[in-house]
Amino acid sequence: MKVRIEYDKGTLLIRGDARVPNSHWDARSGAYRALALHYADITDYLESSHIEYVDEALELLPVPRLEFRASLRDYQTDALDSWIQAGKRGTVVLPTGAGKTIVAVGAIGTLQTPSLVIVPTLDLVEQWRRVLAAEFSIEIGTYGGGENVLKPLTVSTYDSAYLRAAELGNRFGLVIFDEVHHLPAPGYRHIAEMFVSKARLGLTATYEREDGLHSELQRLIGGKVYELTVQDLAEEHLSGYEVAHLFVDLMPDEAEEYTRMHGAFIDYIERRNILMRTQYDFSRFIMRSGWDPEARKALLARNRALDIALNSRAKMEALKELLLDHPSDQTIIFTQHNKLVDRIARTFLIPAITHTTSKGERREILGNFHDGVYRMIVTSKVLDEGVDVPDAAQAIILSGTGSSREFIQRLGRVLRKREGKRARLTEIVTRDTTETKISHRRKRKWRDAERAT
Numbered sequence: 001m002k003v004r005i006e007y008d009k010g011t012l013l014i015r016g017d018a019r020v021p022n023s024h025w026d027a028r029s030g031a032y033r034a035l036a037l038h039y040a041d042i043t044d045y046l047e048s049s050h051i052e053y054v055d056e057a058l059e060l061l062p063v064p065r066l067e068f069r070a071s072l073r074d075y076q077t078d079a080l081d082s083w084i085q086a087g088k089r090g091t092v093v094l095p096t097g098a099g100k101t102i103v104a105v106g107a108i109g110t111l112q113t114p115s116l117v118i119v120p121t122l123d124l125v126e127q128w129r130r131v132l133a134a135e136f137s138i139e140i141g142t143y144g145g146g147e148n149v150l151k152p153l154t155v156s157t158y159d160s161a162y163l164r165a166a167e168l169g170n171r172f173g174l175v176i177f178d179e180v181h182h183l184p185a186p187g188y189r190h191i192a193e194m195f196v197s198k199a200r201l202g203l204t205a206t207y208e209r210e211d212g213l214h215s216e217l218q219r220l221i222g223g224k225v226y227e228l229t230v231q232d233l234a235e236e237h238l239s240g241y242e243v244a245h246l247f248v249d250l251m252p253d254e255a256e257e258y259t260r261m262h263g264a265f266i267d268y269i270e271r272r273n274i275l276m277r278t279q280y281d282f283s284r285f286i287m288r289s290g291w292d293p294e295a296r297k298a299l300l301a302r303n304r305a306l307d308i309a310l311n312s313r314a315k316m317e318a319l320k321e322l323l324l325d326h327p328s329d330q331t332i333i334f335t336q337h338n339k340l341v342d343r344i345a346r347t348f349l350i351p352a353i354t355h356t357t358s359k360g361e362r363r364e365i366l367g368n369f370h371d372g373v374y375r376m377i378v379t380s381k382v383l384d385e386g387v388d389v390p391d392a393a394q395a396i397i398l399s400g401t402g403s404s405r406e407f408i409q410r411l412g413r414v415l416r417k418r419e420g421k422r423a424r425l426t427e428i429v430t431r432d433t434t435e436t437k438i439s440h441r442r443k444r445k446w447r448d449a450e451r452a453t
Contacts, residue, residue: 010194089222091202096412113173184213192220206405248314261305268298309433310399
């Protein structure tokens with residue numbers, strides 16, 4: 001009896017007398033069962049073992065001849081070649097603005113197979129749909145935002161791909177994960193596990209995750225196969241740039257309250273011998289605040305101290321000076337919280353974009369920014385990724401998290417190359433507060449990359 005491979009709602013059923021790798025016996029179905037992720041390993045094993053089999057797992061969508069119009073730059077060709085040599089699996093890491101999308105277009109055109117692109121936001125669904133339609137001149141399917149249109153080239157959000165993985169998992173020969181650092185999250189990783197696609201391409205500007213889960217990418221799609229940094233591409237393919245750090249002092253009344261609040265937090269953790277070395281340690285402290293009233297008070301004091309540091313009045317004065325120093329530059333101002341966004345918008349009469357900004361209003365603001373009607377915009381975290389931001393020459397960070405990914409993405413927003421342009425990123429940090437440690441953490445990977453180059 002020949003071995004038969006069938007697809008069953010995100011898994012594989014292997015019927016016959018052969019025990020294949022990564023499978024277990026399923027008495028209910030009377031067959032061995034494996035995650036769809038292991039399709040390539042299973043078929044490779046059967047072929048290398050000279051075991052005849054019938055493959056009924058694939059139900060690929062018929063695809064027309066896919067001719068694309070884009071010309072790949074040398075490094076994009078190198079990235080594509082590296083991915084192919086790695087078995088058509090793995091992640092390409094390129095800075096924001098370096099053309100990761102074109103690498104994916106090259107992969108689709110090379111493989112000539114039905115392809116699914118998975119992205120984190122609806123904005124990116126629309127951006128990818130436009131690019132693919134322009135490059136290949138065919139109708140593009142979309143999943144997300146209420147749409148469920150299946151085509152040989154389809155773009156889906158991570159959420160929709162997760163919900164539909166059982167039915168879509170055997171329809172595509174290539175799956176592309178944009179902003180692939182999202183994939184290792186506990187829910188999203190099931191997408192990769194439920195697809196049979198042998199060819200898997202990850203794209204990101206920032207491979208590592210703060211929680212270390214990026215190590216899961218090796219299992220899910222393959223490891224990092226090609227990487228270039230901003231430093232590698234600056235001047236020739238991206239704008240030249242400079243990064244500056246401007247330190248300010250708290251106002252006397254702010255300093256007094258900061259010292260009191262921060263001291264209350266430190267006093268508690270020292271009395272209880274609580275260590276704060278990792279993100280996991282802090283998560284345990286937050287859990288403790290749920291049942292320990294003193295921990296709750298300490299957490300609130302810590303949050304108030306951080307709020308004072310991130311939103312100090314001195315930052316507004318420093319921001320004013322920066323804007324006056326470069327009055328003609330298109331400028332994006334980044335903050336951590338909406339409270340400061342609103343304050344800046346009211347003080348300087350600058351259009352603001354936050355998570356509450358409607359899609360239509362955001363499109364209008366970005367359009368006016370692109371056309372030069374608006375010279376400045378201020379935002380919280382919604383423009384860090386997943387939005388096509390018009391060219392700017394100056395980025396100013398007034399506050400942020402300790403994520404190095406956030407820092408790199410914000411720098412990437414001003415690196416689009418233009419004749420005569422030199423981009424600037426200025427980070428305004430409150431001196432002698434916990435914000436200085438946060439600033440150091442988010443620049444750590446950046447400094448490592450600079451030393452490496």
